[in-house]
Amino acid sequence: MAGMRTRDRRDEIVRLATTTGLASVDELADTFEVTASTIRRDLARLTDEGRVARTYGGAMALLAHPEPSLRQRTQEAFAEKTAMARWAAAEISSGETILLDAGTTVGALARELRDVPQLTVATTGLTALTELAGSESVHVECLGGTLRHLSQGFVGPLTEAALERMTFDRVYLGADGVTPDNGLCEADLQQTRLKELMMRRANEVYVLAHAEKLGRSPFHSWVRMPSRWTLVTDDRADPRLVDEFTARGAAVVTVAPEAG
The missing domain is CATH 1.10.10.10 (Winged helix-like DNA-binding domain superfamily/Winged helix DNA-binding domain)
Structure with a gap:
């Protein structure tokens, strides 16, 4: 050949x-x-x-479950992502320092934070950076590194080194899938390592995942979850799955999209 x-x-x-x-x-x-x-x-x-x-x-x-691009994910569960983002934004107070993951759901949260005064946001995602670039209220830290073009997020040793120099009040993560037993499912091992480090640097851990991602395991790389964390999802979530998450120590918040 x-x-x-x-x-x-x-x-x-x-x-x-x-x-x-x-x-x-x-x-x-x-x-x-x-x-x-x-x-x-x-x-x-x-x-x-x-x-x-x-x-x-x-x-x-990965033919059975190809990883969708960020563009493909943009319109997926749009109303549900917006509702989850608005709930999460209401939990954040002026003066906090928070950490945002890459992805469209966390990007929707960044959009809701543009007018929060005296807020510091560090992020590994280009989506969040784009949403916050024009904000005069929010101090933004870009955790650079190697860009994964498909997810539009930074990974690798440079990103991890930057994280080691900061701590956060809250971290907000996305995921390709979430299960009660195994945690967050990701397409790439570098992402699993990075997300575990992100969680260790924050006082409170939130995962934003719409109902269709619950119980899904499209890939074979997993993020181990801490003993205490909060799953934010939408009101279509299977009650049996919600019960399984809570039985394993997660707090679960279900949010209803706005009508219309």
Whole structure:
């Protein structure tokens, strides 16, 4: 397979990962007769595109549950996200320092915070940064790092190093799925590590997830939850799932979208 175009090689990596399950960097380099560093760049791009999920040294196909892009998520459960964001914003007081995750639901919360006086917001997401960029009331800290293009969020050692220098009154997280047993489901292992660190740096932990995400496990990377945290969801949530979350120590808030 030597001399294959980059795009064709990446398509073939996805096909091989789909049919064989896992493929190591060295195996892929031998197959395509390229260097290991070239394969690592391929895997990084394919991960950003949601076509594979990285493992330690290899790739795993994600055809069953491809990670949607931020644009695809924007209109998903829009009324429910807005209602959850407004509830969360009402809990935040002037003078607090809060931490916002990447994603559209937390981005909706950022939009509700633009006029809160003397508020400090640190964020790992471009969506929140965009919403707060024009606010004269809010002091904004950008926790930079490596940009995941698909989620429009920063991850990696630079982001983690910045987090280690701050503490927060509250952190607000999104998720690809949430289950009572395993916690937050994510498409990428770097995101799980980052979110666990974000929770450790905050006094109070909130997860904003509309009802369709509850009980879902589309990927195989998980965020372990602290003993105390709050799940904010919408009123379509299955009562049995709500009971399971509360039985495991989570406080659950269900919010009804505004009529019309």
